Amino acid sequence: MSDVDTYLRAASATDDELWSRFQPLFDAVAVGNVERERTRTHPHEEVRLLKESGFGVVRIPKEDGGFGASLEQTFALLAGLAAADSNVAHIFRNHLAFVEDRLNAPRSAGNDTWLKRFLSGAFVGGGWTEANNLTLANIASTITARDDHWVVTGAKYYATGSLYADWLDVIGRDDDGALRTALVRADDPGVELIDDWRGFGQRTTASGSARYDRVRADVDDVFPAADRFVYQAHFYQNAMLAVLTGITHAALRDGTAQLRSRVRNYPQGLTDVPSDDAQLLQVVGQVSADAFAADAALSRSSRTLDDIAVARASGRDDSVEKLVVAAEVAVTQAQLVIVAAALKATTEVFDALGASGVSEDHGLDRHWRNARTLASHNPRVYKARILGDWFVNGTTPVSNLAALGRGGQGN
Structure with missing residues (x-):
């Protein structure tokens, strides 16, 4: 058992109160997303709106002035924001991770100051990756x-x-x-x-x-750095997966809207009206299944991180090592599922749309470009092998760096 009193507490927020507060803000962020992508306009106003609404303190317990969300709820919200604008969601990744780090830290005057900064709207960015190809x-x-x-x-x-x-x-x-x-x-x-x-x-x-x-x-x-929270690497990776999940939903949303708006079909089509064509409907149906798979994988991996946070909050540090291994397996499995779902959905949705779907006015290419970019941050090519070695030979999938909370930011 641990005698360290951290800021972690049992989650107390309901889904209804979180989504009723933040979904209207996500809807506001979605406005102008295509134009921002086209002109590379930085979403300063959108980030400001979310900061002022308290999105950056969603994980801080209610008794300390935040919203008391679980990690599963937090990553679901991040996916919802990513469906509106994946750039804005990714911008919050470093901030949310540092908030989580301070929640895991011992209570102290210095850490109290950090919570006050967060609650007043202070926002954290930055990166750990060395320039000039250093590691x-x-x-x-x-x-x-x-x-x-x-x-x-x-x-x-x-x-x-x-x-x-x-x-x-x-x-x-x-x-x-x-x-x-x-x-x-x-x-x-x-x-x-x-x-x-x-x-x-x-x-x-x-x-x-x-x-x-x-x-x-x-x-x-x-x-x-050794004192950073033990599931840091998993948090960073899961945040990336939340953004990819949101992109998958955006592809479903925009692909559905574009199919509804099509007025003529190819000569090989089964019907004159594209939105009645069974084969085109099948494409959208498959994309919906990709989004479902991403949701399910994100939820499961997020719950394994909640398991660690709950153990830390209750002082059961003796169980954390086993829970970190479980989280490593779940997050890695989720990566394989979500990356595949996002890349598949953002590519195959065009099969239902015809040539008009590639118009720059719609900006549907942004979903594949953004998904492909995020999927390249932590290459999945090694992950199935690592999982197989765990299941067959019992070789731990957790590197020493990740196990000590020094696993970096998932780049």
């Missing part, structure tokens, strides 16, 4: 101790959400070679954010470069 094994970024503060120097890429952030989450090595994470203010001297993301999808997530030149970090804003 955590040969990380060049440094977090150096001074008399009463720390100094952060380094260069990062995949700095998702940074242009929207008040704070940036940075990892580096201290003077003893240990990994630490530092939170620095985005507008501090020495911080340079560059929107140089060149991916063909997720174009407005600000996933480009971040540079830090002797940036100050206060003592209460620097943490040993």
Whole structure:
């Protein structure tokens, strides 16, 4: 049993109260999504709207001023937001993960300050991935101790959400070679954010470069990386899967609307009216099954993370290691299911639409581009082998880094 009092508490929110609050906001975010994609217009107003509505504190317990959502509810909401705009949903990934990290931390004056920051609307972005093809094994970024503060120097890429952030989450090595994470203010001297993301999808997530030149970090804003929450890697990956699930639903929604609007069919069609053609209806029906599979997989993987959070909240730390393995298996299985569903749905939906479906006015290509980009962050090519080795030979699927909560951000 653990005697550490964290901010984790049993979830107390109902689905009805969460969706009644946030679905209208998601609907507002959806307005203009196609145009933002076409013109690469950053959704600053949409992110601001969600921050002010409290979406960033959905996981904080009610008694501490948040909404008290479970992880399953949180990732379902993130998928709902992704159906409206997958860029906006992905922007929230780093923020929600750092909130989860502070909820897992011991209660202290410094961590109380972080909860107050979250509740006042402070937003966290940033990325851990080293620039110049470096990895955590040969990380060049440094977090150096001074008399009463720390100094952060380094260069990062995949700095998702940074242009929207008040704070940036940075990892580096201290003077003893240990990994630490530092939170620095985005507008501090020495911080340079560059929107140089060149991916063909997720174009407005600000996933480009971040540079830090002797940036100050206060003592209460620097943490040993080994102390980060134990299911961190799984959280980051599951957030990505939530966005992919939302994209799958967006493909179903937009494909259905486009089929309804078609006025003429191909000569080989079974009916004159495309929306009555059984073969075209079959395409949409299959896409709906892909969305169903993604929902089911996301729900199951999310519940395994709730299991860990509940164990931590109740002080049952002796069961966490076993629960982390279960989460690793479930999240990996979900990745295989959801990536396949998203890529299949966003490609095959065009079979029901004809040539008009590829019009840039509709922007349906954004669903495949965004899904393909997200699916490339944590390549699935190795995952089935790892699962097979677990089931057949009992080889643990959890790397030492992930098991210690240092599994990075799923890139």
